């Protein structure tokens with residue numbers, strides 16, 4: 411049994427205390443905006459973003475929880491407006507978690523630097539590689555809350571700025587196995603010399 415407040419609604423669920431919060435919210439409360447996988451399960455628990463697929467519901471007994479369905483407030487409004495303005499989502503699978511983490515970031519740091527942003531969003535993976543638009547949308551939301559205008563109005567205009575592509579793949583550059591020889595692998599199992607960028611590496615026209 412666990413009792414908590416979710417998006418202003420008090421709920422009591424009769425489940426094992428080690429059940430992950432994500433499944434309680436999805437299966438018991440039928441709030442299915444949060445997804446399983448790489449940060450898409452993120453909810454705000456007592457003001458902090460939390461990965462709910464690894465959060466036993468027993469640990470949030472008595473907590474106040476926000477899911478994507480009940481997210482509100484000026485930061486959430488600014489974030490969702492910027493998201494819509496830039497057409498951030500691609501398949502959409504990760505986006506509830508991205509929006510939750512971005513909102514939590516702006517509540518904590520109203521004008522985040524790229525470094526703040528990287529740290530706050532590091533746990534939210536996007537297999538469609540929408541990272542460039544996510545980054546711009548957070549900066550736009552921050553700017554709009556400070557009274558500034560959105561810097562870019564939509565995805566087409568955004569792409570016209572030459573924002574380029576983000577590649578979240580490891581690019582094999584050296585250390586490939588020659589025919590008939592074994593490849594030299596790093597401790598991560600990648601060919602030696604492989605360039606493994608993080609998810610926010612940007613490829614611009616000036617990238618060598």
Ligand code: FES
Nearest residue numbers: 500502536537538
């Ligand atoms: S928009 Fe498809 S996984 Fe992020």
